[in-house]
Amino acid sequence: MSQEIAPMTREEQALFNEVLSREFGLHFPDGKRQILQSRLEPRLRDLRLRRFLDYYLKLQCELGEERDHLVRRVTNNETYFFREKAQFDALFDVALPGLLEAPAHPGKLRLLSAGCSSGEEPYTLAIYARQNRFRLGTTEVQVEAFDIDTDRLALAEAGEYQPRSLRTLDPERTGYFFRRPAEDRFVLKEPFREGVRFRRGNIVDPASFNPQGSYDALFCRNVLIYFSDVALHRAIENFARALRPGGILFLGHSESIIGLSPHFETLRLDRCIAYRRNPR
Ligand SMILES: C[S@@+](CC[C@H](N)C(=O)[O-])C[C@H]1O[C@@H](n2cnc3c(N)ncnc32)[C@H](O)[C@@H]1O
Incomplete structure:
Protein backbone atom coordinates (compact mmCIF):
# COMPACT_ATOMS: atom_id res chain seq x y z
CA MET A 1 0.00 0.00 0.00
CA THR A 75 21.87 18.47 -5.84
CA ASN A 76 21.47 19.18 -9.53
CA ASN A 77 24.23 17.28 -11.35
CA GLU A 78 23.61 18.45 -14.90
CA THR A 79 26.84 18.82 -16.88
CA TYR A 80 28.40 18.01 -20.26
CA PHE A 81 31.68 18.21 -22.14
CA PHE A 82 32.70 21.63 -23.52
CA ARG A 83 29.89 23.36 -21.62
CA GLU A 84 30.20 27.14 -22.05
CA LYS A 85 33.16 26.45 -24.32
CA ALA A 86 34.12 30.12 -24.69
CA GLN A 87 35.53 30.03 -21.14
CA PHE A 88 37.93 27.18 -21.94
CA ASP A 89 38.97 29.02 -25.11
CA ALA A 90 39.54 32.19 -23.08
CA LEU A 91 41.66 30.38 -20.52
CA PHE A 92 43.92 28.67 -23.04
CA ASP A 93 43.93 31.21 -25.90
CA VAL A 94 43.94 34.48 -23.95
CA ALA A 95 44.89 34.05 -20.29
CA LEU A 96 47.50 31.30 -20.55
CA PRO A 97 50.62 33.41 -21.33
CA GLY A 98 49.94 35.67 -18.32
CA LEU A 99 49.29 32.71 -16.02
CA LEU A 100 52.52 31.00 -17.08
CA GLU A 101 54.57 34.08 -16.11
CA ALA A 102 54.07 33.45 -12.39
CA PRO A 103 52.43 30.09 -11.73
CA ALA A 104 51.56 28.98 -8.20
CA HIS A 105 54.11 26.19 -8.56
CA PRO A 106 57.07 26.52 -10.95
CA GLY A 107 56.73 24.24 -13.96
CA LYS A 108 53.05 23.53 -13.26
CA LEU A 109 49.67 24.97 -14.12
CA ARG A 110 47.27 23.97 -11.38
CA LEU A 111 43.54 24.09 -12.13
CA LEU A 112 40.64 23.31 -9.82
CA SER A 113 37.11 22.28 -10.76
CA ALA A 114 34.94 22.79 -7.66
CA GLY A 115 31.55 21.10 -8.05
CA CYS A 116 32.80 18.87 -10.88
CA SER A 117 29.80 16.47 -10.94
CA SER A 118 30.60 13.41 -13.11
CA GLY A 119 33.83 14.90 -14.46
CA GLU A 120 32.93 16.44 -17.81
CA GLU A 121 34.30 19.87 -16.78
CA PRO A 122 37.73 18.76 -15.46
CA TYR A 123 38.15 16.33 -18.36
CA THR A 124 37.38 19.16 -20.80
CA LEU A 125 40.22 21.06 -19.12
CA ALA A 126 42.49 18.04 -19.60
CA ILE A 127 41.48 17.84 -23.28
CA TYR A 128 42.36 21.51 -23.71
CA ALA A 129 45.67 20.96 -21.91
CA ARG A 130 46.52 18.15 -24.29
CA GLN A 131 45.54 20.17 -27.34
CA ASN A 132 47.66 23.08 -26.10
CA ARG A 133 50.73 21.03 -25.20
CA PHE A 134 53.00 22.87 -27.64
CA ARG A 135 51.99 26.21 -26.16
CA LEU A 136 52.50 24.83 -22.64
CA GLY A 137 56.01 23.57 -23.43
CA THR A 138 57.43 21.82 -20.37
CA THR A 139 54.66 23.06 -18.07
CA GLU A 140 52.68 20.19 -16.56
CA VAL A 141 48.93 20.75 -16.17
CA GLN A 142 47.33 19.32 -13.04
CA VAL A 143 43.54 19.32 -12.78
CA GLU A 144 42.10 18.74 -9.36
CA ALA A 145 38.34 18.19 -9.13
CA PHE A 146 35.95 17.75 -6.26
CA ASP A 147 32.26 17.38 -5.54
CA ILE A 148 30.14 16.59 -2.49
CA ASP A 149 28.23 13.85 -4.29
CA THR A 150 30.25 10.62 -4.08
CA ASP A 151 28.04 8.85 -6.65
CA ARG A 152 28.98 11.49 -9.21
CA LEU A 153 32.65 11.13 -8.30
CA ALA A 154 32.47 7.38 -8.94
CA LEU A 155 31.12 8.12 -12.44
CA ALA A 156 33.89 10.67 -12.95
CA GLU A 157 36.57 8.14 -11.97
CA ALA A 158 35.09 5.61 -14.42
CA GLY A 159 35.22 8.17 -17.24
CA GLU A 160 32.36 6.48 -19.06
CA TYR A 161 29.54 8.59 -20.48
CA GLN A 162 26.11 8.54 -22.08
CA PRO A 163 25.40 10.44 -25.31
CA ARG A 164 23.85 13.39 -23.44
CA SER A 165 27.27 14.28 -21.97
CA LEU A 166 28.65 14.56 -25.49
CA ARG A 167 25.84 16.65 -26.90
CA THR A 168 28.09 19.45 -28.21
CA LEU A 169 30.48 17.12 -30.04
CA ASP A 170 30.19 16.08 -33.68
CA PRO A 171 30.83 12.39 -34.56
CA GLU A 172 34.39 13.09 -35.67
CA ARG A 173 35.42 14.73 -32.39
CA THR A 174 33.50 12.11 -30.42
CA GLY A 175 35.53 9.38 -32.11
CA TYR A 176 38.74 11.26 -31.45
CA PHE A 177 38.18 11.63 -27.69
CA PHE A 178 36.18 8.48 -26.85
CA ARG A 179 36.32 4.72 -27.26
CA ARG A 180 32.94 3.16 -27.92
CA PRO A 181 32.68 -0.34 -26.45
CA ALA A 182 28.90 -0.37 -27.09
CA GLU A 183 26.36 1.72 -29.00
CA ASP A 184 25.53 4.08 -26.10
CA ARG A 185 28.76 3.82 -24.06
CA PHE A 186 31.53 6.34 -24.52
CA VAL A 187 34.77 5.90 -22.60
CA LEU A 188 37.18 8.83 -22.50
CA LYS A 189 40.55 7.80 -23.94
CA GLU A 190 43.48 7.62 -21.55
CA PRO A 191 45.54 10.58 -22.89
CA PHE A 192 42.62 12.93 -22.15
CA ARG A 193 42.49 11.84 -18.52
CA GLU A 194 46.10 12.64 -17.80
CA GLY A 195 46.71 14.91 -14.82
CA VAL A 196 43.09 14.78 -13.53
CA ARG A 197 42.51 13.82 -9.87
CA PHE A 198 39.11 13.51 -8.17
CA ARG A 199 38.28 13.72 -4.48
CA ARG A 200 35.36 14.48 -2.22
CA GLY A 201 35.23 18.15 -1.23
CA ASN A 202 32.81 20.81 -0.12
CA ILE A 203 32.86 24.35 -1.48
CA VAL A 204 31.76 25.83 1.85
CA ASP A 205 34.48 24.02 3.79
CA PRO A 206 37.86 25.86 3.81
CA ALA A 207 39.65 22.53 4.42
CA SER A 208 38.61 21.38 0.92
CA PHE A 209 40.78 24.11 -0.61
CA ASN A 210 44.05 23.63 1.22
CA PRO A 211 46.82 24.48 0.75
CA GLN A 212 46.42 28.22 0.41
CA GLY A 213 47.19 30.02 -2.86
CA SER A 214 47.87 26.87 -4.80
CA TYR A 215 45.71 27.20 -7.91
CA ASP A 216 46.27 29.26 -11.05
CA ALA A 217 42.65 29.02 -12.17
CA LEU A 218 39.48 27.80 -10.52
CA PHE A 219 36.25 26.74 -12.21
CA CYS A 220 33.11 26.76 -10.09
CA ARG A 221 30.28 26.86 -12.58
CA ASN A 222 26.57 26.31 -12.21
CA VAL A 223 26.85 25.63 -8.49
CA LEU A 224 26.57 29.02 -6.78
CA ILE A 225 23.13 29.66 -8.32
CA TYR A 226 21.82 27.11 -5.81
CA PHE A 227 23.60 28.66 -2.81
CA SER A 228 22.22 30.77 0.04
CA ASP A 229 23.71 34.29 0.45
CA VAL A 230 25.70 33.23 3.50
CA ALA A 231 27.14 30.22 1.69
CA LEU A 232 27.93 32.33 -1.37
CA HIS A 233 30.12 34.60 0.77
CA ARG A 234 31.82 31.61 2.38
CA ALA A 235 32.52 30.17 -1.07
CA ILE A 236 34.03 33.44 -2.32
CA GLU A 237 36.33 33.60 0.74
CA ASN A 238 37.43 30.02 0.03
CA PHE A 239 38.10 30.80 -3.64
CA ALA A 240 40.12 33.87 -2.65
CA ARG A 241 42.25 31.78 -0.31
CA ALA A 242 42.72 28.97 -2.83
CA LEU A 243 43.80 31.09 -5.80
CA ARG A 244 47.27 32.61 -5.98
CA PRO A 245 47.48 36.39 -6.66
CA GLY A 246 46.61 36.91 -10.32
CA GLY A 247 44.80 33.54 -10.44
CA ILE A 248 41.51 33.47 -12.35
CA LEU A 249 38.04 32.41 -11.23
CA PHE A 250 35.45 31.23 -13.77
CA LEU A 251 31.76 31.05 -12.80
CA GLY A 252 28.71 29.91 -14.77
CA HIS A 253 27.24 32.49 -17.16
CA SER A 254 24.27 33.18 -14.89
CA GLU A 255 26.48 33.63 -11.80
CA SER A 256 28.37 36.76 -10.77
CA ILE A 257 30.39 38.03 -7.83
CA ILE A 258 30.66 41.60 -9.10
CA GLY A 259 30.68 43.93 -6.09
CA LEU A 260 30.64 41.06 -3.59
CA SER A 261 34.33 40.73 -2.74
CA PRO A 262 37.35 43.02 -2.34
CA HIS A 263 39.58 40.06 -3.27
CA PHE A 264 38.57 39.94 -6.94
CA GLU A 265 38.51 42.31 -9.88
CA THR A 266 36.33 41.71 -12.91
CA LEU A 267 38.28 40.63 -15.95
CA ARG A 268 37.15 40.57 -19.57
CA LEU A 269 38.74 37.66 -21.43
CA ASP A 270 37.68 37.79 -25.04
CA ARG A 271 33.89 37.10 -24.93
CA CYS A 272 33.88 36.04 -21.26
CA ILE A 273 33.74 37.65 -17.87
CA ALA A 274 36.03 36.14 -15.24
CA TYR A 275 37.46 37.33 -11.91
CA ARG A 276 41.11 37.93 -11.11
CA ARG A 277 42.46 37.37 -7.61
CA ASN A 278 43.93 40.63 -6.36
CA PRO A 279 47.45 40.71 -4.92
CA ARG A 280 47.27 40.00 -1.19
C1 LIG B 1 24.94 21.59 -12.01
S1 LIG B 1 26.39 20.67 -11.55
C2 LIG B 1 27.63 21.63 -12.37
C3 LIG B 1 28.78 20.79 -12.86
C4 LIG B 1 29.86 21.55 -13.66
N1 LIG B 1 30.52 22.49 -12.79
C5 LIG B 1 29.25 22.25 -14.84
O1 LIG B 1 29.13 23.48 -14.84
O2 LIG B 1 28.90 21.57 -15.80
C6 LIG B 1 26.57 21.16 -9.82
C7 LIG B 1 27.46 20.23 -9.02
O3 LIG B 1 27.85 20.91 -7.84
C8 LIG B 1 27.88 19.99 -6.78
N2 LIG B 1 27.78 20.71 -5.50
C9 LIG B 1 26.71 21.32 -4.97
N3 LIG B 1 27.03 21.86 -3.78
C10 LIG B 1 28.34 21.59 -3.58
C11 LIG B 1 29.25 21.86 -2.53
N4 LIG B 1 28.86 22.54 -1.44
N5 LIG B 1 30.52 21.43 -2.64
C12 LIG B 1 30.92 20.71 -3.72
N6 LIG B 1 30.10 20.42 -4.74
C13 LIG B 1 28.83 20.85 -4.68
C14 LIG B 1 26.71 19.07 -7.06
O4 LIG B 1 26.84 17.82 -6.41
C15 LIG B 1 26.76 18.96 -8.58
O5 LIG B 1 27.49 17.82 -9.00
Whole structure:
Protein backbone atom coordinates (compact mmCIF):
# COMPACT_ATOMS: atom_id res chain seq x y z
CA MET A 1 0.00 0.00 0.00
CA SER A 2 1.48 3.40 -0.95
CA GLN A 3 2.22 5.54 2.03
CA GLU A 4 0.76 9.07 2.30
CA ILE A 5 3.32 11.80 2.96
CA ALA A 6 2.01 15.12 4.26
CA PRO A 7 2.95 18.11 2.04
CA MET A 8 5.99 20.05 3.22
CA THR A 9 5.06 23.08 5.28
CA ARG A 10 6.79 26.47 5.12
CA GLU A 11 8.30 25.79 8.56
CA GLU A 12 9.68 22.43 7.44
CA GLN A 13 11.15 24.08 4.35
CA ALA A 14 12.91 26.64 6.57
CA LEU A 15 14.31 23.86 8.78
CA PHE A 16 15.69 21.98 5.77
CA ASN A 17 17.12 25.15 4.29
CA GLU A 18 18.98 25.78 7.52
CA VAL A 19 20.62 22.32 7.37
CA LEU A 20 21.25 22.38 3.62
CA SER A 21 22.84 25.82 3.68
CA ARG A 22 25.04 25.06 6.69
CA GLU A 23 26.19 21.67 5.37
CA PHE A 24 26.36 22.15 1.59
CA GLY A 25 25.63 25.81 0.89
CA LEU A 26 22.34 24.94 -0.81
CA HIS A 27 19.10 26.87 -0.48
CA PHE A 28 15.62 26.29 -1.89
CA PRO A 29 13.81 29.66 -2.06
CA ASP A 30 10.10 30.02 -1.32
CA GLY A 31 9.00 29.30 -4.89
CA LYS A 32 10.95 26.01 -4.92
CA ARG A 33 9.31 24.25 -1.98
CA GLN A 34 7.58 21.84 -4.35
CA ILE A 35 10.91 20.89 -5.90
CA LEU A 36 12.52 20.30 -2.50
CA GLN A 37 9.52 18.24 -1.47
CA SER A 38 9.58 16.04 -4.57
CA ARG A 39 13.34 15.49 -4.28
CA LEU A 40 13.12 14.36 -0.65
CA GLU A 41 9.92 12.31 -0.91
CA PRO A 42 11.57 9.12 -2.22
CA ARG A 43 13.91 9.14 0.78
CA LEU A 44 10.98 9.52 3.17
CA ARG A 45 9.34 6.54 1.45
CA ASP A 46 12.52 4.45 1.80
CA LEU A 47 12.59 5.30 5.50
CA ARG A 48 8.81 4.86 5.91
CA LEU A 49 8.38 8.37 7.26
CA ARG A 50 5.15 10.32 6.79
CA ARG A 51 6.23 13.85 7.69
CA PHE A 52 9.18 15.97 6.55
CA LEU A 53 9.60 17.02 10.16
CA ASP A 54 10.39 13.38 11.03
CA TYR A 55 13.12 13.31 8.42
CA TYR A 56 14.49 16.60 9.72
CA LEU A 57 14.58 15.15 13.25
CA LYS A 58 16.40 12.09 11.93
CA LEU A 59 18.97 14.37 10.34
CA GLN A 60 19.51 16.06 13.70
CA CYS A 61 20.60 12.73 15.22
CA GLU A 62 22.12 10.91 12.24
CA LEU A 63 23.43 13.49 9.83
CA GLY A 64 26.73 11.61 9.50
CA GLU A 65 25.10 8.45 8.15
CA GLU A 66 22.40 10.27 6.21
CA ARG A 67 24.58 12.95 4.58
CA ASP A 68 25.28 11.11 1.31
CA HIS A 69 21.61 10.18 0.81
CA LEU A 70 20.62 13.78 1.40
CA VAL A 71 23.22 15.20 -0.98
CA ARG A 72 22.18 12.84 -3.77
CA ARG A 73 18.59 14.05 -3.44
CA VAL A 74 19.13 17.79 -3.29
CA THR A 75 21.87 18.47 -5.84
CA ASN A 76 21.47 19.18 -9.53
CA ASN A 77 24.23 17.28 -11.35
CA GLU A 78 23.61 18.45 -14.90
CA THR A 79 26.84 18.82 -16.88
CA TYR A 80 28.40 18.01 -20.26
CA PHE A 81 31.68 18.21 -22.14
CA PHE A 82 32.70 21.63 -23.52
CA ARG A 83 29.89 23.36 -21.62
CA GLU A 84 30.20 27.14 -22.05
CA LYS A 85 33.16 26.45 -24.32
CA ALA A 86 34.12 30.12 -24.69
CA GLN A 87 35.53 30.03 -21.14
CA PHE A 88 37.93 27.18 -21.94
CA ASP A 89 38.97 29.02 -25.11
CA ALA A 90 39.54 32.19 -23.08
CA LEU A 91 41.66 30.38 -20.52
CA PHE A 92 43.92 28.67 -23.04
CA ASP A 93 43.93 31.21 -25.90
CA VAL A 94 43.94 34.48 -23.95
CA ALA A 95 44.89 34.05 -20.29
CA LEU A 96 47.50 31.30 -20.55
CA PRO A 97 50.62 33.41 -21.33
CA GLY A 98 49.94 35.67 -18.32
CA LEU A 99 49.29 32.71 -16.02
CA LEU A 100 52.52 31.00 -17.08
CA GLU A 101 54.57 34.08 -16.11
CA ALA A 102 54.07 33.45 -12.39
CA PRO A 103 52.43 30.09 -11.73
CA ALA A 104 51.56 28.98 -8.20
CA HIS A 105 54.11 26.19 -8.56
CA PRO A 106 57.07 26.52 -10.95
CA GLY A 107 56.73 24.24 -13.96
CA LYS A 108 53.05 23.53 -13.26
CA LEU A 109 49.67 24.97 -14.12
CA ARG A 110 47.27 23.97 -11.38
CA LEU A 111 43.54 24.09 -12.13
CA LEU A 112 40.64 23.31 -9.82
CA SER A 113 37.11 22.28 -10.76
CA ALA A 114 34.94 22.79 -7.66
CA GLY A 115 31.55 21.10 -8.05
CA CYS A 116 32.80 18.87 -10.88
CA SER A 117 29.80 16.47 -10.94
CA SER A 118 30.60 13.41 -13.11
CA GLY A 119 33.83 14.90 -14.46
CA GLU A 120 32.93 16.44 -17.81
CA GLU A 121 34.30 19.87 -16.78
CA PRO A 122 37.73 18.76 -15.46
CA TYR A 123 38.15 16.33 -18.36
CA THR A 124 37.38 19.16 -20.80
CA LEU A 125 40.22 21.06 -19.12
CA ALA A 126 42.49 18.04 -19.60
CA ILE A 127 41.48 17.84 -23.28
CA TYR A 128 42.36 21.51 -23.71
CA ALA A 129 45.67 20.96 -21.91
CA ARG A 130 46.52 18.15 -24.29
CA GLN A 131 45.54 20.17 -27.34
CA ASN A 132 47.66 23.08 -26.10
CA ARG A 133 50.73 21.03 -25.20
CA PHE A 134 53.00 22.87 -27.64
CA ARG A 135 51.99 26.21 -26.16
CA LEU A 136 52.50 24.83 -22.64
CA GLY A 137 56.01 23.57 -23.43
CA THR A 138 57.43 21.82 -20.37
CA THR A 139 54.66 23.06 -18.07
CA GLU A 140 52.68 20.19 -16.56
CA VAL A 141 48.93 20.75 -16.17
CA GLN A 142 47.33 19.32 -13.04
CA VAL A 143 43.54 19.32 -12.78
CA GLU A 144 42.10 18.74 -9.36
CA ALA A 145 38.34 18.19 -9.13
CA PHE A 146 35.95 17.75 -6.26
CA ASP A 147 32.26 17.38 -5.54
CA ILE A 148 30.14 16.59 -2.49
CA ASP A 149 28.23 13.85 -4.29
CA THR A 150 30.25 10.62 -4.08
CA ASP A 151 28.04 8.85 -6.65
CA ARG A 152 28.98 11.49 -9.21
CA LEU A 153 32.65 11.13 -8.30
CA ALA A 154 32.47 7.38 -8.94
CA LEU A 155 31.12 8.12 -12.44
CA ALA A 156 33.89 10.67 -12.95
CA GLU A 157 36.57 8.14 -11.97
CA ALA A 158 35.09 5.61 -14.42
CA GLY A 159 35.22 8.17 -17.24
CA GLU A 160 32.36 6.48 -19.06
CA TYR A 161 29.54 8.59 -20.48
CA GLN A 162 26.11 8.54 -22.08
CA PRO A 163 25.40 10.44 -25.31
CA ARG A 164 23.85 13.39 -23.44
CA SER A 165 27.27 14.28 -21.97
CA LEU A 166 28.65 14.56 -25.49
CA ARG A 167 25.84 16.65 -26.90
CA THR A 168 28.09 19.45 -28.21
CA LEU A 169 30.48 17.12 -30.04
CA ASP A 170 30.19 16.08 -33.68
CA PRO A 171 30.83 12.39 -34.56
CA GLU A 172 34.39 13.09 -35.67
CA ARG A 173 35.42 14.73 -32.39
CA THR A 174 33.50 12.11 -30.42
CA GLY A 175 35.53 9.38 -32.11
CA TYR A 176 38.74 11.26 -31.45
CA PHE A 177 38.18 11.63 -27.69
CA PHE A 178 36.18 8.48 -26.85
CA ARG A 179 36.32 4.72 -27.26
CA ARG A 180 32.94 3.16 -27.92
CA PRO A 181 32.68 -0.34 -26.45
CA ALA A 182 28.90 -0.37 -27.09
CA GLU A 183 26.36 1.72 -29.00
CA ASP A 184 25.53 4.08 -26.10
CA ARG A 185 28.76 3.82 -24.06
CA PHE A 186 31.53 6.34 -24.52
CA VAL A 187 34.77 5.90 -22.60
CA LEU A 188 37.18 8.83 -22.50
CA LYS A 189 40.55 7.80 -23.94
CA GLU A 190 43.48 7.62 -21.55
CA PRO A 191 45.54 10.58 -22.89
CA PHE A 192 42.62 12.93 -22.15
CA ARG A 193 42.49 11.84 -18.52
CA GLU A 194 46.10 12.64 -17.80
CA GLY A 195 46.71 14.91 -14.82
CA VAL A 196 43.09 14.78 -13.53
CA ARG A 197 42.51 13.82 -9.87
CA PHE A 198 39.11 13.51 -8.17
CA ARG A 199 38.28 13.72 -4.48
CA ARG A 200 35.36 14.48 -2.22
CA GLY A 201 35.23 18.15 -1.23
CA ASN A 202 32.81 20.81 -0.12
CA ILE A 203 32.86 24.35 -1.48
CA VAL A 204 31.76 25.83 1.85
CA ASP A 205 34.48 24.02 3.79
CA PRO A 206 37.86 25.86 3.81
CA ALA A 207 39.65 22.53 4.42
CA SER A 208 38.61 21.38 0.92
CA PHE A 209 40.78 24.11 -0.61
CA ASN A 210 44.05 23.63 1.22
CA PRO A 211 46.82 24.48 0.75
CA GLN A 212 46.42 28.22 0.41
CA GLY A 213 47.19 30.02 -2.86
CA SER A 214 47.87 26.87 -4.80
CA TYR A 215 45.71 27.20 -7.91
CA ASP A 216 46.27 29.26 -11.05
CA ALA A 217 42.65 29.02 -12.17
CA LEU A 218 39.48 27.80 -10.52
CA PHE A 219 36.25 26.74 -12.21
CA CYS A 220 33.11 26.76 -10.09
CA ARG A 221 30.28 26.86 -12.58
CA ASN A 222 26.57 26.31 -12.21
CA VAL A 223 26.85 25.63 -8.49
CA LEU A 224 26.57 29.02 -6.78
CA ILE A 225 23.13 29.66 -8.32
CA TYR A 226 21.82 27.11 -5.81
CA PHE A 227 23.60 28.66 -2.81
CA SER A 228 22.22 30.77 0.04
CA ASP A 229 23.71 34.29 0.45
CA VAL A 230 25.70 33.23 3.50
CA ALA A 231 27.14 30.22 1.69
CA LEU A 232 27.93 32.33 -1.37
CA HIS A 233 30.12 34.60 0.77
CA ARG A 234 31.82 31.61 2.38
CA ALA A 235 32.52 30.17 -1.07
CA ILE A 236 34.03 33.44 -2.32
CA GLU A 237 36.33 33.60 0.74
CA ASN A 238 37.43 30.02 0.03
CA PHE A 239 38.10 30.80 -3.64
CA ALA A 240 40.12 33.87 -2.65
CA ARG A 241 42.25 31.78 -0.31
CA ALA A 242 42.72 28.97 -2.83
CA LEU A 243 43.80 31.09 -5.80
CA ARG A 244 47.27 32.61 -5.98
CA PRO A 245 47.48 36.39 -6.66
CA GLY A 246 46.61 36.91 -10.32
CA GLY A 247 44.80 33.54 -10.44
CA ILE A 248 41.51 33.47 -12.35
CA LEU A 249 38.04 32.41 -11.23
CA PHE A 250 35.45 31.23 -13.77
CA LEU A 251 31.76 31.05 -12.80
CA GLY A 252 28.71 29.91 -14.77
CA HIS A 253 27.24 32.49 -17.16
CA SER A 254 24.27 33.18 -14.89
CA GLU A 255 26.48 33.63 -11.80
CA SER A 256 28.37 36.76 -10.77
CA ILE A 257 30.39 38.03 -7.83
CA ILE A 258 30.66 41.60 -9.10
CA GLY A 259 30.68 43.93 -6.09
CA LEU A 260 30.64 41.06 -3.59
CA SER A 261 34.33 40.73 -2.74
CA PRO A 262 37.35 43.02 -2.34
CA HIS A 263 39.58 40.06 -3.27
CA PHE A 264 38.57 39.94 -6.94
CA GLU A 265 38.51 42.31 -9.88
CA THR A 266 36.33 41.71 -12.91
CA LEU A 267 38.28 40.63 -15.95
CA ARG A 268 37.15 40.57 -19.57
CA LEU A 269 38.74 37.66 -21.43
CA ASP A 270 37.68 37.79 -25.04
CA ARG A 271 33.89 37.10 -24.93
CA CYS A 272 33.88 36.04 -21.26
CA ILE A 273 33.74 37.65 -17.87
CA ALA A 274 36.03 36.14 -15.24
CA TYR A 275 37.46 37.33 -11.91
CA ARG A 276 41.11 37.93 -11.11
CA ARG A 277 42.46 37.37 -7.61
CA ASN A 278 43.93 40.63 -6.36
CA PRO A 279 47.45 40.71 -4.92
CA ARG A 280 47.27 40.00 -1.19
C1 LIG B 1 24.94 21.59 -12.01
S1 LIG B 1 26.39 20.67 -11.55
C2 LIG B 1 27.63 21.63 -12.37
C3 LIG B 1 28.78 20.79 -12.86
C4 LIG B 1 29.86 21.55 -13.66
N1 LIG B 1 30.52 22.49 -12.79
C5 LIG B 1 29.25 22.25 -14.84
O1 LIG B 1 29.13 23.48 -14.84
O2 LIG B 1 28.90 21.57 -15.80
C6 LIG B 1 26.57 21.16 -9.82
C7 LIG B 1 27.46 20.23 -9.02
O3 LIG B 1 27.85 20.91 -7.84
C8 LIG B 1 27.88 19.99 -6.78
N2 LIG B 1 27.78 20.71 -5.50
C9 LIG B 1 26.71 21.32 -4.97
N3 LIG B 1 27.03 21.86 -3.78
C10 LIG B 1 28.34 21.59 -3.58
C11 LIG B 1 29.25 21.86 -2.53
N4 LIG B 1 28.86 22.54 -1.44
N5 LIG B 1 30.52 21.43 -2.64
C12 LIG B 1 30.92 20.71 -3.72
N6 LIG B 1 30.10 20.42 -4.74
C13 LIG B 1 28.83 20.85 -4.68
C14 LIG B 1 26.71 19.07 -7.06
O4 LIG B 1 26.84 17.82 -6.41
C15 LIG B 1 26.76 18.96 -8.58
O5 LIG B 1 27.49 17.82 -9.00
